[in-house]
Amino acid sequence: MVTMSDVAREAGVSMMTVSNVLTGRKRVGEPTRDRVLAAVESLGYEVNLTARHLRAGRTDTVALIVPSFHDYFGEVADRIAPLIEAGGRHLVLERTSADARSEMESLSVPRLQMYDGVFLSVAGLGRDEIDRVPTSAPIVLLGEREMPGRFDHVRLANGEGARLATAHMLERGSRRVLALGGAVGSSAGMESDRRAGWAEAHRAAGLVPDDRLVVPLPDFTSEAAHQALGQVLDDGPAFDGIFAVNDTVAFGALAALAERGVRVPDEVQLAGFDNLDVSRFVPPGITSVDPGYDVVAATAVRLLEQRMAGSDAPREHVTTPVSLVERGSTRADVGPG
Amino acid sequence: MVTMSDVAREAGVSMMTVSNVLTGRKRVGEPTRDRVLAAVESLGYEVNLTARHLRAGRTDTVALIVPSFHDYFGEVADRIAPLIEAGGRHLVLERTSADARSEMESLSVPRLQMYDGVFLSVAGLGRDEIDRVPTSAPIVLLGEREMPGRFDHVRLANGEGARLATAHMLERGSRRVLALGGAVGSSAGMESDRRAGWAEAHRAAGLVPDDRLVVPLPDFTSEAAHQALGQVLDDGPAFDGIFAVNDTVAFGALAALAERGVRVPDEVQLAGFDNLDVSRFVPPGITSVDPGYDVVAATAVRLLEQRMAGSDAPREHVTTPVSLVERGSTRADVGPG
DNA sequence: CTGTTAGCGCTTTCAA
DNA sequence: TTGAAAGCGCTAACAG
Numbered sequence: 177m178v179t180m181s182d183v184a185r186e187a188g189v190s191m192m193t194v195s196n197v198l199t200g201r202k203r204v205g206e207p208t209r210d211r212v213l214a215a216v217e218s219l220g221y222e223v224n225l226t227a228r229h230l231r232a233g234r235t236d237t238v239a240l241i242v243p244s245f246h247d248y249f250g251e252v253a254d255r256i257a258p259l260i261e262a263g264g265r266h267l268v269l270e271r272t273s274a275d276a277r278s279e280m281e282s283l284s285v286p287r288l289q290m291y292d293g294v295f296l297s298v299a300g301l302g303r304d305e306i307d308r309v310p311t312s313a314p315i316v317l318l319g320e321r322e323m324p325g326r327f328d329h330v331r332l333a334n335g336e337g338a339r340l341a342t343a344h345m346l347e348r349g350s351r352r353v354l355a356l357g358g359a360v361g362s363s364a365g366m367e368s369d370r371r372a373g374w375a376e377a378h379r380a381a382g383l384v385p386d387d388r389l390v391v392p393l394p395d396f397t398s399e400a401a402h403q404a405l406g407q408v409l410d411d412g413p414a415f416d417g418i419f420a421v422n423d424t425v426a427f428g429a430l431a432a433l434a435e436r437g438v439r440v441p442d443e444v445q446l447a448g449f450d451n452l453d454v455s456r457f458v459p460p461g462i463t464s465v466d467p468g469y470d471v472v473a474a475t476a477v478r479l480l481e482q483r484m485a486g487s488d489a490p491r492e493h494v495t496t497p498v499s500l501v502e503r504g505s506t507r508a509d510v511g512p513g
Numbered sequence: 514m515v516t517m518s519d520v521a522r523e524a525g526v527s528m529m530t531v532s533n534v535l536t537g538r539k540r541v542g543e544p545t546r547d548r549v550l551a552a553v554e555s556l557g558y559e560v561n562l563t564a565r566h567l568r569a570g571r572t573d574t575v576a577l578i579v580p581s582f583h584d585y586f587g588e589v590a591d592r593i594a595p596l597i598e599a600g601g602r603h604l605v606l607e608r609t610s611a612d613a614r615s616e617m618e619s620l621s622v623p624r625l626q627m628y629d630g631v632f633l634s635v636a637g638l639g640r641d642e643i644d645r646v647p648t649s650a651p652i653v654l655l656g657e658r659e660m661p662g663r664f665d666h667v668r669l670a671n672g673e674g675a676r677l678a679t680a681h682m683l684e685r686g687s688r689r690v691l692a693l694g695g696a697v698g699s700s701a702g703m704e705s706d707r708r709a710g711w712a713e714a715h716r717a718a719g720l721v722p723d724d725r726l727v728v729p730l731p732d733f734t735s736e737a738a739h740q741a742l743g744q745v746l747d748d749g750p751a752f753d754g755i756f757a758v759n760d761t762v763a764f765g766a767l768a769a770l771a772e773r774g775v776r777v778p779d780e781v782q783l784a785g786f787d788n789l790d791v792s793r794f795v796p797p798g799i800t801s802v803d804p805g806y807d808v809v810a811a812t813a814v815r816l817l818e819q820r821m822a823g824s825d826a827p828r829e830h831v832t833t834p835v836s837l838v839e840r841g842s843t844r845a846d847v848g849p850g
Numbered sequence: 851c852t853g854t855t856a857g858c859g860c861t862t863t864c865a866a
Numbered sequence: 867t868t869g870a871a872a873g874c875g876c877t878a879a880c881a882g
Contacts, residue, residue, distance in 0.1 A: 177570075177875095179874095179875060179876090180875065180876065180877095181875080181876095189852075189853085190852065190853045190854075191853090191875090191876080191877085192852070192853060192854080192877075192878095193851090193852060193853075195876070195877060196851095196852085196877095199877085201877090202851085202852090203851065204851070204852085205851060205852085208851080208852080220647065222622040222623055222626055222647065222649050223623045223875090223876080224567075224623075224626070224874090224875050224876070225623045225624065225626070225627045225876095226563060226566045226567045226572065226627065226874090226875080226876090227567050227858090227874075227875035227876040227877090228875080228876055228877075229563045229858095229876095230561075230563045230564050230567050230858050230859070230860090230874090230875080230876075231857085231858050231875080231876050231877050231878085232858085232876090232877080233858070235563065239605075244591075245582050245587060245590070245606065246583070246587050250582060250583050250587065253582070253608070254581075254608075257608055266607070266624070267607075267608070268576075268605040268606065268607050269582065269605065269606035269607070269608075270603070270604075270605050270606070271590070271591075271594055271604070271606075285559040286559055286560045286561075286562045287562065287603070289559055289561070289562070290562045290563060310557065310559065312559055397790075398790060398791060398793070398794045402794060424791070427791050427794040427795060428794055430794065430795070430796060431793070431794040431795070431796060431798070434796035434797065453734075453735060454735060454761070454764050454791060454795075456735070456768070457735045457739060457764040457765050457767065457768040458764060458767070458768070458791075458795050459767060459768060459771035459796070460771065461768070514859095516858095516859060516860090517859065517860065517861095518859080518860095526868075526869085527868065527869045527870075528859090528860080528861090528869090528870095529861080529862095529868070529869060529870080530867090530868060530869075532860070532861060533861095533867095533868085536861085538861090539867085539868090540867065541867075541868085542867060542868085545867080545868080560859090560860080561858090561859050561860070562860095563858090563859080563860090564858075564859035564860040564861090564874090565859080565860055565861075566860095566874095567858090567859080567860075567874050567875065567876090568859080568860050568861050568862080568873085568874050569860090569861075569874085570874070
């Protein structure tokens with residue numbers, strides 16, 4: 177490995193001069209500069225960033241640590257990346273494994289403090305476990321559940337989104353709207369917030385939410401939704417609308433409906449959550465709750481940069497607004513129900 | 514910041530002993546060990562990985578650097594991650610910006626050598642530019658084009674996949690199959706390989722590939738495909754099949770067809786490439802070329818680990834096999850054409 | 851404008 | 867089993 181002192185020797189200058197040429201932090205005379213660059217070129221020298229980072233005490237790198245970068249977090253990452261770059265830092269993504277054990281593992285403190293800041297979304301961890309994550313690096317939590325007060329936290333208006341989607345279908349004539357992927361117990365996760373919104377929409381419409389319409393899922397994949405909805409269609413309660421906990425789940429539902437020849441939106445209306453790009457294109461177009469990705473990203477970046485700048489302002493817990501995007505999977509007018 | 518020497522002082526031992534306790538590399542007496550751990554706990558000490566890395570000359574981290582982690586590369590990343598973890602290293606993802614300038618930027622040597630190894634997929638760079646990427650770190654190229662011989666390279670059998678998909682539709686009665694996203698010029702990218710396969714299938718069926726059926730796209734998004742196919746439907750040549758250069762493009766096509774009431778597969782058959790998870794579920798199910806993600810991942814990891822182990826075996830250029838997954842968007846039997 | 855010194859936090863020798 | 871010294875490659879601070 178070629179080091180800076182090799183270059184210095186080759187150019188007949190001190191290491192400091194090489195460093196100055198490379199970083200541009202100090203004025204260096206033209207001829208000296210040229211000799212240094214020539215030496216760099218001829219030796220094929222490359223700065224060692226690890227060494228620079230150790231010296232500087234910063235890595236100029238921010239991590240987005242999420243359970244999966246498909247779907248929602250992929251979209252979020254796409255918006256966060258340019259904002260972080262604009263601040264002169266790099267964004268890297270890390271995937272936490274699904275299970276809580278290795279999730280805690282990947283949150284091992286040493287790794288966290290390798291970064292100037294971290295966006296963290298924890299799927300499997302309970303609130304207490306999160307609370308035990310040391311605060312060595314600036315951390316902004318992303319995620320749809322209660323979080324310890326000692327972290328900044330950005331979350332969506334989940335209940336409101338679910339309410340919007342469900343109310344929309346009720347307005348358009350549905351009377352029995354399934355909550356596909358709704359939590360049955362009283363966990364504090366995203367699914368229970370979304371389920372609460374579903375229930376609230378029913379009550380606002382003068383209907384009593386029927387617990388049998390809440391269909392839990394082992395995970396929020398298309399496959400799980402496909403299977404579960406197949407079961408409901410075969411021998412579950414009757415329904416005429418589906419609020420899917422996210423768009424991926426909605427695709428699984430769509431497949432199950434199509435297989436049985438159930439027409440969308442005529443017989444069953446369908447709405448999802450996340451407004452994935454593909455949801456616009458999948459016929460008949462999936463009505464979906466839009467998370468306002470730009471706002472989520474901008475808020476998260478603002479909080480993290482504030483923290484990285486050393487602010488000790490009180491932690492913020494921000495809930496960002498959502499909106500409903502109506503498409504062909506729900507009806508345009510009030511139907512017969 | 515608490516350092517190891519703080520812990521050593523607190524525990525009344527030398528730094529070396531602290532290090533040994535923490536890494537477990539050497540035997541340490543029980544009582545000493547306990548005192549060290551107590552000090553670590555009470556001071557809230559965290560190893561500084563940057564320092565460790567500098568000392569070790571390794572970062573135990575591998576990067577997957579891709580233009581986008583949606584779709585194809587997201588799937589690849591999901592398969593690569595566990596394999597890398599199994600080797601005791603971490604996988605991080607970085608996104609290259611779309612444009613070649615900042616792509617070259619993110620490939621700046623210093624960043625590359627921060628990693629023990631790199632999987633690199635370059636979208637915007639030409640072969641010559643890639644050839645100029647310094648070989649400081651072990652690099653395995655991923656991507657569907659000719660690459661310099663000095664790198665290991667994993668690519669798909671693009672031509673074969675396109676041929677399979679097109680031949681399948683021709684067998685099932687299509688006579689005029691659009692190549693949606695096919696390259697028009699003679700660039701050496703993925704799209705021209707796939708277009709070549711499309712043409713070959715025609716010839717094998719005794720048909721003459723019609724260049725007017727090759728529809729170029731500004732980018733391989735659903736939106737671009739939606740627009741372009743809309744144009745073709747409105748005033749382009751007649752067709753009865755579509756080979757979409759990837760599944761994302763296929764979704765855009767599906768939307769354009771649905772808007773105009775064109776029935777799939779009865780009037781137009783449709784096949785894509787990548788076999789995304791969602792393609793299984795989008796009615797009527799998108800026939801797609803499966804890239805064999807597990808094989809791609811295993812091959813790439815094998816090559817990189819070999820390189821990271823210091824091998825100077827000749828560079829390998831591996832083309833991994835693909836297969837066709839038939840679904841409802843193409844016909845089950847020979848139709849009337 | 852250029853060079854010298856010191857040290858970021860850790861671990862690999864080597865010695866006790 | 868424990869410790870002291872040396873140095874990974876770089877740059878801030880200060881001299882010259």
